[in-house]
Amino acid sequence: MKIDLYEKLWMWAAVVIVAVFLTSIGLTTLGQAGQPPSHVETIDPTALRTDPRFANPGVTIHHDGSATVVIVASMFAFQPGEIRVPVGRHVTFRISSPDVIHGFQIVGTNGNAMIVPGYVSEFTTEFRRAGEYLIVCNEFCGLGHHVMYATLIVDEHPRVDAAGGGAP
Numbered sequence: 001m002k003i004d005l006y007e008k009l010w011m012w013a014a015v016v017i018v019a020v021f022l023t024s025i026g027l028t029t030l031g032q033a034g035q036p037p038s039h040v041e042t043i044d045p046t047a048l049r050t051d052p053r054f055a056n057p058g059v060t061i062h063h064d065g066s067a068t069v070v071i072v073a074s075m076f077a078f079q080p081g082e083i084r085v086p087v088g089r090h091v092t093f094r095i096s097s098p099d100v101i102h103g104f105q106i107v108g109t110n111g112n113a114m115i116v117p118g119y120v121s122e123f124t125t126e127f128r129r130a131g132e133y134l135i136v137c138n139e140f141c142g143l144g145h146h147v148m149y150a151t152l153i154v155d156e157h158p159r160v161d162a163a164g165g166g167a168p
């Protein structure tokens with residue numbers, strides 16, 4: 001079969017593009033801080049606030065300086081409403097919803113997850129710049145959707161406090 005030279009070039013270009021995409025998906029899946037928020041950890045949404053995993057939302061700073069942030073996203077607030085995490089350390093977010101689907105987007109960073117009732121959304125990221133970041137809900141969740149936000153403070157010297165993450 002005779003294939004035109006340009007046709008052949010385009011076919012090879014398409015193969016290369018697909019290979020590049022698959023490689024980048026593979027590398028970010030295996031690498032640090034690049035995983036999709038889909039760990040398929042389930043939770044009973046009607047008992048979210050009494051479940052030990054989510055009963056005390058807030059920031060926990062670990063011995064190695066990394067942090068875990070537990071957040072409840074509900075109509076129409078994030079709890080806690082102010083989150084303080086260390087700069088340049090791994091920060092793992094664990095978020096769930098007791099009511100409807102919400103979004104969790106840390107504006108200007110790669111922190112972004114869909115919060116689905118019945119599931120724990122988890123992702124790990126790192127903030128290289130200290131400062132104040134806006135967290136918004138980016139899934140329409142009802143009449144108060146537009147007022148659903150929180151503040152992330154990336155701090156050089158975070159408070160070591162197992163339970164507190166600031167007032168809701």
Ligand code: CUA
Nearest residue numbers: 137139141145
């Ligand atoms: Cu929660 Cu929109």
